Amino acid sequence: MTSEFRFCPTVDREGLRIGGSGSGDRLKGNGRRPLEPGGALDIAEIASSPEQDEDTMNNNGLQTYKSRNRKNEPLAHGLGWFSIALGAAEFLLPGGLASVVGVKKRRTLFRLLGIRELISGVGILTRKNSTPWLWSRVAGDAMDLALLGTALAMPGTKNGRVAAAAAAVAGVTVLDVMASKEHTRRNGSAFEGALERDLKVRKSVIIDRSAQELYDFWRNFENLPRVMAHLQSVSRIDERRSHWVAQGPMGVPVEWDAEVTEEVSGERIAWQSVPGSKVENRGWVRFERAPGGRGTTVTVEMEYNPPGGGAGAVLAKMFRKDPTQSIHDSMRHFKQIMETGNIVTTKGQSAGRKMSTSKKFDYPVPDAQQFERLPNSEFAHS
């Protein structure tokens, strides 16, 4: 188990996180993992205050809060930068480096090794899931040790220097293996982990409206396309069931039916797609009074199994329909419409180019529309 707080530990204990336990059998056939129908969210646990898994409780009772979105990974970052520095040196000064290591000046080989290092380094530093890229360093270390071993047998090799270089590589290998194992432990196996972060998203936002108002908006799922640019429509089937249509990758719509699994008016809602849906997904949202009368803290968690599995997620990302970003944007838009009655857009404004907005910089905004309950503006020049 991982060492983080669980707002809904049931989900994790039942192994519903993709790759959470690293068990490969969850990824079947086309790479899609069925969400188990028995794993309904235990809403009582969602609502409870942060609780800690017994196995991670520190012996002095310390409970530290850790975000689901992990960024602070000093060892991995250090190794990433090391890869880039070494890669640049190998690529730019292959001859110099060969003499330092004490081997023959095989510049092309050194340049290729340099490119390998650069790829690993950039992967570690820029990809959300650095696990496979860390393992690529371990493989690289093995390659380097093998090459150094071969070099020992060749004429023109300075054995003392090669031995020192091998010792250095072995030292770095220890760090690489440590970092890779730690990441694998936390994220599941290297490649399953790559999927997880994009597919399970948590976001929290404070909104200056009552929990009940916010709950009422959300519970009427037909409202959600107004704040979620990636949804085309949601229509009500009955009190508990609704039909959802979303924009899939390449503009192909994807549809599914969802069912409310738990609800407490004014506090929380959990829902999930009905078994056998094309896009299996589940989510919960919680509304808590913010301290000091500052409105309501809304926390949402959504978990997707997008069409095409991991490939679908990667494609979606290329078309700027990254689920993580979509959820973050949606929560911002939810806040805007509840607080101001509008979601400010720039689509359709004047510009000295063909497009009114910038494809490169501007974030997607749901089509301009107005919320019927427009809050009064609370400021006047006075």
Place this chain on the structure above:
Amino acid sequence: MKANCWYGTRKMSVEEVPDPKILNSRDAIVKITSTAICGSDLHLYNGYIPTLEKGDIVGHEFMGEVVETGKDVKNLKVGDRVVVPFPISCGNCFFCKKEMFSLCENSNPNAPIAEKMFGHSPCGIFGYSHMMGGFAGGQAEYARVPFADVGPFKIEGDLTDEQVLFLSDILPTGYMAAEQCNIQPGDTVAVWGCGPVGQFTLQSARLLGAERLIAIDRFPERLKMAQDKHGAIVINYMETDVYEAIQELTGGRGADATIDAVGLEGHAAGPVGMIDKMKTAAMMENGRPHALRQAIMCCRKGGTVSVPGVYGGLLDKMPIGAVVNKALTIKSGQTHVHRYMKPLFEKIQSGQLDATYVITHHLPLSEAPKGYEIFNNKQDDCIKIVLKPGM
């Protein structure tokens, strides 16, 4: 309509673009009668502000006549004469309710970009990059104003455009810069930069009771204005060491408040200036903070350093040790313009406050690119340019 658009570093061009439309129910369309080039527009011009896109309409200091209102704008009607504040603010969020309008949580559609740079996003701003919302600006014949029920300030009476235009930005900016220094009787206030914001800062500091003003610049016409208009002791930093001069003027104590009205494109005498210039050129820092460094060093112990100057990213060699060991307070922020419009308007109306003296040039909108050039190069004793779409 005609609008001044950005097409690259030092490439501005007035182009024919589509007229603006109402896009949200709280929008209004304003026919612009006067608009100005701000010192901070020069940062866009010189390519220091990231996330600009070719064809962006620039400009954030403008006023004019309401020609259309969205259905939820109840306080304005067609024909109203308004000054538009440069920050776009919703009036409903936590920050707007606390009158911290430039920190509005709901007006920047591209908040995630700013969050990456700053941790959290400020409000949207007209014509000031996509990081600040990507809103079309006001150096144009017409502008679309979001949250028009909150921002635009109605001007009644017969004051000229020139008298009230600067309520949109630089007059409140100078005022807030001085106000946040908590000026006490007997205080000495030193201001770096004697451009329009520097002038209004000096003027506001005087209004708020500063006893002595020190103004620092290198352009004689700007120093002359600071001396003649505000009775400031003026220092040309090319001629003398600013720290030594302020030490002498304050009996070795330093100024009670120091204000950086220069921002990220500072200029310094000697090798320090060269080093920062090289570093910004190599993108090793995002600004040349000479004025800010000096303002920190020259501030007395326990004093306030106020920063109306614009900075956008990372700076090098900030004397944070001086901030800690001298117990300094640093105050900054994009201006909460809405908060100051009415009180400053009343001062203008009563004749207590005049802002027209900074204007050195009137140009037709069609000559905006030329305006940028002369303002950037400080040619022709240029201090402030007002553009007239109707000229």
